[in-house]
Amino acid sequence: MTNQKENTSRNDRIYAVIREIPPGCVLTYGQVAMLAETPRGHRLVAAALRGSGSLLRLPWQRVVAKHSRKKGRIATKGDDATEQRALLVREGVSVDPAGLISLEAHGWLPID
DNA sequence: AAGTTGACGGATG
DNA sequence: TCATCCGCCAACT
Numbered sequence: 001m002t003n004q005k006e007n008t009s010r011n012d013r014i015y016a017v018i019r020e021i022p023p024g025c026v027l028t029y030g031q032v033a034m035l036a037e038t039p040r041g042h043r044l045v046a047a048a049l050r051g052s053g054s055l056l057r058l059p060w061q062r063v064v065a066k067h068s069r070k071k072g073r074i075a076t077k078g079d080d081a082t083e084q085r086a087l088l089v090r091e092g093v094s095v096d097p098a099g100l101i102s103l104e105a106h107g108w109l110p111i112d
Numbered sequence: 113a114a115g116t117t118g119a120c121g122g123a124t125g
Numbered sequence: 126t127c128a129t130c131c132g133c134c135a136a137c138t
Contacts, residue, residue: 010135029120040133042120047135050119065120075119084119 013037014048021062024092025108026101028066029075046075061087062108064101070111074099 013036021027033041049060061084067073074095076084085095093106103111 033120038134040121041135042133043118044120044134044136046119051136060119063119066122077119080119 010036010038010041010044011048014041014045015052015056015058018049018058018060018063021059021108023059023062024106026062026064026072026088026093026103026106027108028064028072028103030066031109032063060084061091066103067100070103072101072103072107074101 014032017027017032017035027035029042029045032045033039036045038044045063049058049063052058052060064072065075074081074084074088081099085099088095088101093101095101
């Protein structure tokens with residue numbers, strides 16, 4: 001048989017990775033995809049989070065877009081962005097007015 | 113069935 | 126530094 005179960009669990013792996021991000025830390029979509037064994041699946045991570053819903057109790061706020069080599073950025077828009085910023089600040093993550101976050105200070109994985 | 117979309121990322125101008 | 130384009134992969138129309 002083919003690896004159909006891998007397909008089914010792809011989404012679950014993404015959730016599993018996000019669930020293991022410690023408070024006060026952030027990961028980029030690309031990093032989550034990499035840890036979830038989906039090397040170029042950064043867009044799939046975004047899709048998974050968008051379709052997840054809040055009942056999963058997923059720390060979605062810890063997933064940010066990579067803005068530059070050492071900076072992350074809140075990728076949500078509207079009210080979600082406001083909520084994400086509040087949740088992060090509440091965890092001790094410093095977020096710039098523009099929504100930028102220092103990956104060196106708060107990134108879960110080392111940058112270089 | 114084929115084109116469009118998206119909570120992205122990297123390269124280029 | 127900011128704006129734009131192309132690539133990636135599944136879901137949606």
